[in-house]
Amino acid sequence: DQQVKQNSPSLSVQEGRISILNCDYTNSMFDYFLWYKKYPAEGPTFLISISSIKDKNEDGRFTVFLNKSAKHLSLHIVPSQPGDSAVYFCAASPGNQFYFGTGTSLTVIP
Amino acid sequence: DAGVIQSPRHEVTEMGQEVTLRCKPISGHNSLFWYRQTMMRGLELLIYFNNNVPIDDSGMPEDRFSAKMPNASFSTLKIQPSEPRDSAVYFCASSSLAGVIDEQYFGPGTRLTVT
Numbered sequence: 439d440q441q442v443k444q445n446s447p448s449l450s451v452q453e454g455r456i457s458i459l460n461c462d463y464t465n466s467m468f469d470y471f472l473w474y475k476k477y478p479a480e481g482p483t484f485l486i487s488i489s490s491i492k493d494k495n496e497d498g499r500f501t502v503f504l505n506k507s508a509k510h511l512s513l514h515i516v517p518s519q520p521g522d523s524a525v526y527f528c529a530a531s532p533g534n535q536f537y538f539g540t541g542t543s544l545t546v547i548p
Numbered sequence: 549d550a551g552v553i554q555s556p557r558h559e560v561t562e563m564g565q566e567v568t569l570r571c572k573p574i575s576g577h578n579s580l581f582w583y584r585q586t587m588m589r590g591l592e593l594l595i596y597f598n599n600n601v602p603i604d605d606s607g608m609p610e611d612r613f614s615a616k617m618p619n620a621s622f623s624t625l626k627i628q629p630s631e632p633r634d635s636a637v638y639f640c641a642s643s644s645l646a647g648v649i650d651e652q653y654f655g656p657g658t659r660l661t662v663t
Binding site: 444472474479480481483484487527536537538540541 | 552603641653
């Protein structure tokens with residue numbers, strides 16, 4: 439059973455607006471969370487992370503929010519740019535390995 | 549560093565044939581992961597090694613799949629015999645687990661097509 443779920447397989451956003459990608463997890467032992475970005479024909483690349491002791495981490499246009507009580511994290515991209523169009527995977531770890539979601543394909547429309 | 553290197557990048561084979569995928573992790577990384585990506589299940593962890601030792605292979609689909617890491621700089625994922633449902637992109641990733649969790653670095657993947 440999927441321990442990390444991304445329920446939206448795709449998302450379209452206008453350039454300049456905010457993109458919000460969501461991720462839910464079931465295992466309360468997860469204490470480290472990451473987002474990866476993947477372009478076609480390439481491997482996923484690390485984007486941003488957050489540990490369970492924080493509820494927010496920001497890096498430029500990217501912010502990850504963690505709601506431990508709801509077992510939910512989200513990635514905000516603002517402003518969205520056409521180059522952000524990619525598949526985004528969230529991942530969670532209890533300390534030894536990572537569990538990935540199925541990905542959300544983001545399309546930023548110029 | 550060249551990053552994680554995978555070969556071949558594309559593999560087309562007939563059902564029943566043996567397939568071997570190869571991975572060279574980033575130098576100095578002591579953990580290596582094999583993933584399979586499909587549309588339906590996203591990224592699935594198949595197996596991971598720590599210091600060349602398999603730690604968790606519970607994600608390996610069945611006995612047709614096997615993985616080895618004979619040394620710190622090389623790993624293989626073998627499928628024998630291959631089946632059409634094995635068609636997917638297979639990623640190798642490595643990380644340095646120096647007491648804290650670090651992000652994984654992925655290779656470009658091997659796209660496997662079994663006809």
